[in-house]
Amino acid sequence: MLTRILTAIVLIAAVLAWLFIADYPIYAIGTLFMFAVGAYEMGPLIGFKSKLTFLAIATIVITLLFVVLEPSNFVLNIPESAKFIVASGLIVWLGSIPLLLKFPHDTKWHDYKAFSTVIALLMLVPFAIGLLILRANQYPLDKNSGAYLVLSVMALVWCADSGAYFCGRFFGKHKMLPNVSPKKTLEGLAGGIIIALVGMFIFMKLDFFGTYANNPTALTIASVATIIFSVIGDLVESMFKRIAGIKDSGKIFPGHGGMLDRIDSQLAAIPVFLTVYFIANGELF
Amino acid sequence: MIDALGGLFYFLIALGILVTIHEFGHFIVARACGVKVLRFSIGFGPILFKRTAKNGCEYAVSAIPLGGYVKMEGENEILEKNAPLSKDSFKAQSVWKRALIIFAGPFFNIVLAVILLTIINVNGVQERKTIVGPIAPNSVAYNAGFKAYDEIIAIDSQAVSKWNDIFYELFDGFGKDKALLIDVKGDFGKAQTRTLELNLKNLTIERNEDPINKIGLTVCFGKVTNQIGLILENSPASKTSLAVGDEVVSINGMQIESWYDIRAAIEQSNGNELSFVIKRNGNLYSQKVTPKLEYDKRTHKSLPFVGIGAKVEKVEGLSYKVEYGLLDGFFKACKDSVAMSKLIVTSVTKLIDGTIAASNISGPIAIAKGAQESASFGIIVFLGFLAAISVNLGILNLLPIPVLDGGQLLFLLYEAIARKEPTKKVQLALTSIGAGLLFTLMFFAVFNDILGLMN
Numbered sequence: 001m002l003t004r005i006l007t008a009i010v011l012i013a014a015v016l017a018w019l020f021i022a023d024y025p026i027y028a029i030g031t032l033f034m035f036a037v038g039a040y041e042m043g044p045l046i047g048f049k050s051k052l053t054f055l056a057i058a059t060i061v062i063t064l065l066f067v068v069l070e071p072s073n074f075v076l077n078i079p080e081s082a083k084f085i086v087a088s089g090l091i092v093w094l095g096s097i098p099l100l101l102k103f104p105h106d107t108k109w110h111d112y113k114a115f116s117t118v119i120a121l122l123m124l125v126p127f128a129i130g131l132l133i134l135r136a137n138q139y140p141l142d143k144n145s146g147a148y149l150v151l152s153v154m155a156l157v158w159c160a161d162s163g164a165y166f167c168g169r170f171f172g173k174h175k176m177l178p179n180v181s182p183k184k185t186l187e188g189l190a191g192g193i194i195i196a197l198v199g200m201f202i203f204m205k206l207d208f209f210g211t212y213a214n215n216p217t218a219l220t221i222a223s224v225a226t227i228i229f230s231v232i233g234d235l236v237e238s239m240f241k242r243i244a245g246i247k248d249s250g251k252i253f254p255g256h257g258g259m260l261d262r263i264d265s266q267l268a269a270i271p272v273f274l275t276v277y278f279i280a281n282g283e284l285f
Numbered sequence: 286m287i288d289a290l291g292g293l294f295y296f297l298i299a300l301g302i303l304v305t306i307h308e309f310g311h312f313i314v315a316r317a318c319g320v321k322v323l324r325f326s327i328g329f330g331p332i333l334f335k336r337t338a339k340n341g342c343e344y345a346v347s348a349i350p351l352g353g354y355v356k357m358e359g360e361n362e363i364l365e366k367n368a369p370l371s372k373d374s375f376k377a378q379s380v381w382k383r384a385l386i387i388f389a390g391p392f393f394n395i396v397l398a399v400i401l402l403t404i405i406n407v408n409g410v411q412e413r414k415t416i417v418g419p420i421a422p423n424s425v426a427y428n429a430g431f432k433a434y435d436e437i438i439a440i441d442s443q444a445v446s447k448w449n450d451i452f453y454e455l456f457d458g459f460g461k462d463k464a465l466l467i468d469v470k471g472d473f474g475k476a477q478t479r480t481l482e483l484n485l486k487n488l489t490i491e492r493n494e495d496p497i498n499k500i501g502l503t504v505c506f507g508k509v510t511n512q513i514g515l516i517l518e519n520s521p522a523s524k525t526s527l528a529v530g531d532e533v534v535s536i537n538g539m540q541i542e543s544w545y546d547i548r549a550a551i552e553q554s555n556g557n558e559l560s561f562v563i564k565r566n567g568n569l570y571s572q573k574v575t576p577k578l579e580y581d582k583r584t585h586k587s588l589p590f591v592g593i594g595a596k597v598e599k600v601e602g603l604s605y606k607v608e609y610g611l612l613d614g615f616f617k618a619c620k621d622s623v624a625m626s627k628l629i630v631t632s633v634t635k636l637i638d639g640t641i642a643a644s645n646i647s648g649p650i651a652i653a654k655g656a657q658e659s660a661s662f663g664i665i666v667f668l669g670f671l672a673a674i675s676v677n678l679g680i681l682n683l684l685p686i687p688v689l690d691g692g693q694l695l696f697l698l699y700e701a702i703a704r705k706e707p708t709k710k711v712q713l714a715l716t717s718i719g720a721g722l723l724f725t726l727m728f729f730a731v732f733n734d735i736l737g738l739m740n
Contacts, residue, residue, distance in 0.1 A: 036725050040643075049489075049639030055729075056722060063721030067714050 004255035011253060011262075019135075019147040027135050028071055035062060035128040037259040038267075041250040042124065045240040045260070046116035054120060061121055062128060069129070074136035082129055083284055089126030089271030092119055093229050096236045103239055104179050110243045123236070126271035127263075133274060137210040148208040153273050156223055157230040157265045159199035160192040164231075167191020181238045189231060196227040218280035226273040233268025237261070295660045295667070296653035297350060301327065303394060303675050304353040307682075310393030311355040311386055318382045321358040321373040329354055351649065357386075380701045387693045394679030395626070399618045401672040406614030408665055412447055413604050416473055416505040422545050424501020429467075429483045433543070434505060436474035440467050448497075448504060453624055456496050457631055458485045460640030473600065490635075492644040492737065507597040509544050513563075520592020521577050526570075527593065531563040544595040551576055554589045622676055629680045648730030651737060687712070687719035 018030040039058035043051040069082050099109070109115055134153060135146035168188025176184045200223045204213060212219050237260055241249065250258025260267075278284040305327055312325050321341070326332070328347035335345035347353075359374025370377040375386070415437045420427045437445060440454040458465045464484040470476055483500070490496055497504070512532045516522050533541050536550040536559055550559060556578045562571050576589035609617060635641045652674065659670035683691040692715070700706050707715075 033728075036728065040729065050637055051639075051643040052636055053639070055643075055725060059721045059725045060718050063718045064714060066721075067717045 007253050007255045011256070019151055020144060023143070024075055024135065024139060025072065028132060031128050031131045032062065034259060034263060035124055037250070037252055038124050038263060041258045041260045042120045044246060045244045045249065046120050047110060047113060047244060054117065057117060058121065058124060061125060065125065065129065071132045074132055075139035078133050078136065082133060083274070083278055086126045086130045086133065086271050087275040087278070087284060089122055089130070090275050092122040092236070093232055093268045093272060096232060100177060100180055100232070100235050100239060103177070104242070107243050123267050127267045130270035130274050134270065137212070145210045149210045149212065152203040152208040153226060153269060154266055155203065156196050156199055156226050157269045160196040160227045160230055161265065163195025164188035164192030177235060180235050180242065192231070193227050197224070212277060215281050218277050221280045222273050222277035225276040226269045229272040230265035230269040233265045236268070237264035291660070292653040292657035295656035296649070299652070299656045299671055299674060300350055302671065303397070303678055306393050306397045306675070307390045307678065308353045308355050310389035310391070314389035315355065315357055315375070315386045318378055318386060319373055320375050320378060320386065322355060323358060324356040326356070327353045380697050384694055384697045387690050387697070390690055391679040391682045394675045394682070395622055398622050398625070398672040398675040398679070399615070401668045401675070402618035402621050403611070403615045405665055405669055405672070406609040406617050407611055409606050409608040411604060411606050413504060414602070415445060415448060415451055416603065418503035418505040419509050419543055419545055421501035422549065425483065425485065425488065426501035429481045430479070431469070431481060431502065432471055434473050434508070435469040435471050438468050438470055438474070438478065440465055442466070449624070452497060453628060455485070455500065456628065458483070459488055459490065459496065460486060460635060460638060462486055489639070490641045490645065492642065492733065505600070505603060507599050507603065510596050510598055511541050511544060511547070512596040513593050514596030515594040517592035520590065521574055522592040525572050525574050527561065527563065527572055527574065528565070531565050533561060534564050534569065535562045536560070551589050551591050556589050625673065625676045626680050629677055633684070643729070644733055646726065646730045646733055648727065648734045650731065650734035686722060687716040688723055689719065692716075692719055
């Protein structure tokens with residue numbers, strides 16, 4: 001228990017330092033750190049015997065993207081291509097819904113390593129690029145504006161998680177997807193959504209959303225989508241772990257499991273928030 | 286703390302020698318090819334100390350001791366089209382000369398290894414007969430039919446006479462579909478030859494695991510008896526009447542055939558009382574012992590512990606020293622370097638296919654630890670360590686990853702075939718990928734090291 005609490009304290013301090021103390025390049029390195037550890041843990045989940053295979057693939061992909069997109073320029077202008085890359089994440093989060101509903105049947109897709117590799121890349125890459133886009137918001141004007149934005153989007157997920165946990169505990173009756181995650185209930189889901197909406201309202205009042213608050217309708221739609229899809233992100237990781245027969249994705253955080261266990265919901269939340277906002281705001285498609 | 290300082294000290298010595306030799310290779314060949322060398326630096330980053338020679342070359346020591354560099358005239362300059370190249374610049378040289386300059390670094394590392402290994406061989410090498418000790422029950426070797434005191438004489442019809450040869454052959458067999466055919470002669474090589482089939486397909490080597498032990502084999506250091514050879518102080522056994530020289534006949538009514546049975550009985554006790562029957566001076570006695578649960582750092586489990594060790598009877602001729610003449614020592618050193626190089630390439634492929642777990646990748650901390658440990662065994666062992674790291678440095682630098690020497694050679698190969706340099710964009714993308722891969726690898730190596738230190 002003590003390890004769990006100590007790890008949590010260190011983790012929270014590290015996240016706050018990453019958001020509020022680090023400047024943009026250091027923030028980008030922190031993002032790459034999460035990406036790399038996530039990729040390291042992802043290999044076994046998608047059926048690679050060696051952890052290095054997927055790590056190498058992911059490293060090559062993100063390096064090439066950094067060469068092409070030059071994220072250091074995000075603080076001035078977000079290129080259209082970066083937005084499309086973030087949007088590509090939705091392929092997985094939408095496409096995984098039928099897979100989740102059918103689980104534990106029809107898991108044959110997992111045997112195709114090339115297919116699983118693409119899915120895993122679409123889970124990690126849009127997340128990393130999305131984090132860079134969010135943090136860059138209004139950066140030349142106010143260094144911390146983007147930090148509040150990232151924190152808010154992440155906090156939507158934390159609100160949904162804890163809301164679901166407590167509501168599920170007290171009112172939980174109807175199982176949501178017992179085959180994927182036996183503890184999640186529909187009552188919990190509803191509670192999570194309500195708490196997260198309250199959170200969203202507070203963050204809006206506190207003016208945490210930077211320029212994204214200029215279009216309140218788009219922001220609300222994006223936030224609601226984020227809350228719903230964060231649950232899907234969680235479920236998809238659970239599904240991968242069940243197929244691969246792995247309990248914890250890693251052991252980098254003593255008492256809290258691996259990186260992927262910590263960021264599974266965020267993998268969906270970040271790209272969904274941005275993509276839905278871009279579409280609702282008329283910036284994409 | 287003193288260990289850490291000692292580790293740092295030997296690490297810096299080892300690295301200093303290896304980096305200097307490597308860069309000296311580039312330097313001397315560049316000079317021989319008529320290229321002007323602007324700077325020869327041990328370490329990179331900010332310069333701590335420098336001296337400029339008459340010919341304009343700067344000799345420098347820089348702050349970050351994890352490498353070094355040789356800066357040559359016109360090496361990285363982006364040239365205007367058709368701008369004249371000065372004759373003593375790197376870029377003005379033919380592809381072959383440039384390849385030679387690049388290749389010289391890794392090559393000098395391997396040359397250093399050969400020299401060090403020659404010294405070691407001339408000094409004399411302690412060899413041990415290829416006889417196996419007790420076989421771990423239910424291990425791969427056990428199921429293949431290995432018996433204690435078998436002498437391994439051939440693997441896949443290739444005669445073996447040293448444990449090193451066996452190590453290389455077995456290591457190569459890990460993760461392969463095809464079983465290894467191993468010829469053994471039982472009873473210290475006196476019995477008839479048997480051929481055993483050893484399949485290592487499903488074995489994965491985790492961090493700090495020795496491939497030979499993983500299979501269930503041990504090196505024979507003598508005849509392991511069922512007699513107690515030592516009793517640890519303050520152990521549960523020391524508080525009983527058990528004494529050195531007692532032969533263990535049974536534990537909890539189970540007949541003891543080999544020391545492994547004793548170990549198994551203790552391991553399965555869960556800390557509950559065990560009743561030993563021992564033979565002393567021809568008489569049987571019984572003695573109860575309650576194992577103590579002790580935390581095992583390697584497995585993170587509490588394991589029962591009694592505190593007795595087996596008596597090992599000496600067998601004559603198991604270990605012998607071989608001293609080589611200068612020429613023979615040199616030839617053996619060359620052969621060993623080739624074998625080590627092959628081992629490195631095999632290791633890399635096995636890391637990629639997952640036969641060796643990624644947790645085996647070690648970084649500077651593990652090297653520092655190795656440097657310190659080997660130095661504590663004396664200068665010859667340290668030289669052996671230095672030779673091994675030198676071969677590693679040489680071969681790994683030849684991997685075709687841009688940023689490394691091998692990557693430069695790859696670009697030159699392209700230039701030789703296509704008769705033009707790869708475009709700047711391609712070079713930038715490939716170099717970034719190489720740097721990204723190496724950086725990630727380095728990160729995990731250090732991460733593994735830290736995990737290794739904590740355990």
